[in-house]
Amino acid sequence: MSDSASSDNPDLPGVGLPLPPMSLARWGTEAEAKDLNESIRGLLRDVLGVTADSGVQFDPAAVTASPSRLDDDDIAALVTLVGSGNVSVEDAQRLPRARGKSTPDLLAWRLRPEVDCPDAVVAPASDDEVAALLDWCGRESVAVVPFGGGTSVVGGLNPEAGRHRAVVSVDLVRFDSLEWIDTVSGEAVFGAGVTGPRAEELLAEHGYSLGHFPQSFPYASLGGYAMTRSSGQSSAGYGRFDEMVRGLTVVTPVGVIEASRAPASAAGPDLRQWLLGSEGAFGVCTRVRVRIHPVPEVVRHEAFRFPDFATGAAALRAVEQQGTGPTVIRLSDETETMVNLATATDSIGENAGGDAETGGDAETGGCLAICLFEGTTGHAESRHAETRAVLEAHGGTSLGAEPAQAWEHGRFGAPVLRDSLLDNGALVETLETATDWANIPQLRDAVVVALTTSLEASGTPALVMCHISHVYPTGASLYFTVVAGQRGADPIAQWTAAKRAASEAIGAHGGTITHHHAVGSDHRPYLAAEIGEVGVRMLRAVK
Numbered sequence: 011m012s013d014s015a016s017s018d019n020p021d022l023p024g025v026g027l028p029l030p031p032m033s034l035a036r037w038g039t040e041a042e043a044k045d046l047n048e049s050i051r052g053l054l055r056d057v058l059g060v061t062a063d064s065g066v067q068f069d070p071a072a073v074t075a076s077p078s079r080l081d082d083d084d085i086a087a088l089v090t091l092v093g094s095g096n097v098s099v100e101d102a103q104r105l106p107r108a109r110g111k112s113t114p115d116l117l118a119w120r121l122r123p124e125v126d127c128p129d130a131v132v133a134p135a136s137d138d139e140v141a142a143l144l145d146w147c148g149r150e151s152v153a154v155v156p157f158g159g160g161t162s163v164v165g166g167l168n169p170e171a172g173r174h175r176a177v178v179s180v181d182l183v184r185f186d187s188l189e190w191i192d193t194v195s196g197e198a199v200f201g202a203g204v205t206g207p208r209a210e211e212l213l214a215e216h217g218y219s220l221g222h223f224p225q226s227f228p229y230a231s232l233g234g235y236a237m238t239r240s241s242g243q244s245s246a247g248y249g250r251f252d253e254m255v256r257g258l259t260v261v262t263p264v265g266v267i268e269a270s271r272a273p274a275s276a277a278g279p280d281l282r283q284w285l286l287g288s289e290g291a292f293g294v295c296t297r298v299r300v301r302i303h304p305v306p307e308v309v310r311h312e313a314f315r316f317p318d319f320a321t322g323a324a325a326l327r328a329v330e331q332q333g334t335g336p337t338v339i340r341l342s343d344e345t346e347t348m349v350n351l352a353t354a355t356d357s358i359g360e361n362a363g364g365d366a367e368t369g370g371d372a373e374t375g376g377c378l379a380i381c382l383f384e385g386t387t388g389h390a391e392s393r394h395a396e397t398r399a400v401l402e403a404h405g406g407t408s409l410g411a412e413p414a415q416a417w418e419h420g421r422f423g424a425p426v427l428r429d430s431l432l433d434n435g436a437l438v439e440t441l442e443t444a445t446d447w448a449n450i451p452q453l454r455d456a457v458v459v460a461l462t463t464s465l466e467a468s469g470t471p472a473l474v475m476c477h478i479s480h481v482y483p484t485g486a487s488l489y490f491t492v493v494a495g496q497r498g499a500d501p502i503a504q505w506t507a508a509k510r511a512a513s514e515a516i517g518a519h520g521g522t523i524t525h526h527h528a529v530g531s532d533h534r535p536y537l538a539a540e541i542g543e544v545g546v547r548m549l550r551a552v553k
Contacts, residue, residue: 027098027103035119036116036429058470058495062435073105097130104130108125113439116432129169135185137297157181158230166238182203185202189297197302202296218303227422243421255298257271258295311418312394312410324404330483332396336393339381345474381397424491441513446520453520464508464511468498472492516536
């Protein structure tokens, strides 16, 4: 693989175009990789029959990129639009933007090293450059895939040309600044390519925070948050990202949309709602105007144990419907609590000798709930006390601050752990949905049965864990983590069958096909059933 970024010739196309930071076949970087501890190895061996010899390793030397279908005239035209340093057809630039970070994506690097890549990477720096690029792509029959942080887990980066002759990846990395901040109104405008950590750094200089911390936080971009309706771990306190969005700029093939002028308006349909979650289908998001808040004075922590998932879910419902105001509130089921996935990833498996129905021994049994409270000292204390009273009145037992602090410390570690599990022959993936409170038990049971039945048919037992991490007055999300053994020559097909079974169960039992992972290509077959034929026709008409 050649690497234009390493060239010393500044006149070559692509020189200076930064590479996405994550490794090809990992969620994070090589520096983040960690070996499995003995408790996890024991869990894999004893429960799933998986050993270190079971996994297929990634071989970078085997990777080959599809040749670019763009000719010299095409490249010259793109260079004219955005500058010579901001266009690349080099394999080293195209490969990291060819696949996302789902388990099928990561397994594909190991099992299917012949990679369908975008035909070029283009990095515009202004709305005018994006508009000119879209105009050229429209005239030249070239498809466009916007690229933010590269964290899609639903096939959102797949370079599908469809009826077009080529595909370009449009990287928003040069839209990288805090453009203005209004501390009176509590708003800020960011370029769409700003990552979550960078946004927090820039706001902290002014004493403010965005407060959006999805598990993709270390790498995802604000434009990606908006275009996929991301939901962060502090959604109970600050809302989903679409609730934080005050306005956004989207460049379309026919012009620029500046969506939203006032905090609320009756001037027709809210165009933000057409654009949020559109995943680049209608245009390229270049700028996001968001709600911000002062950096919290204090963060308070407390964890609770509930005897079972139903009791814990009822307690979370009471907290949300009474509006006691935790910043974070989440509940792990018996299995997730048993294996310690609810707290620190370093201790996973240490309590796995217990019963999955009861959650292990008396010390670790039942279901673990995590709560965080942020804000001023007095406000955090009052919300904490009120929430504790509700949870205890509904069967919760306080475990003190330590489990919640452990969760906060390790909350971004699970995707990195997945890399090591895949290397060691485990099949690990997540999926999510949401439904009304009354339907939570039925939907959870249906998805667990669908996943375990499919995976057992492939020859492996499965651990299916579930937690509630986003709550609303009328319902909540359900987030499933699945661990099984890779079986057969094609574990991608093995997981695809299990995901299909789970998706069909979600549709049949009243859940949404996705609460916050977005549609991408993976969930596209289920979208029409959720929004209806008229909804599909409306979206196509706008497109």
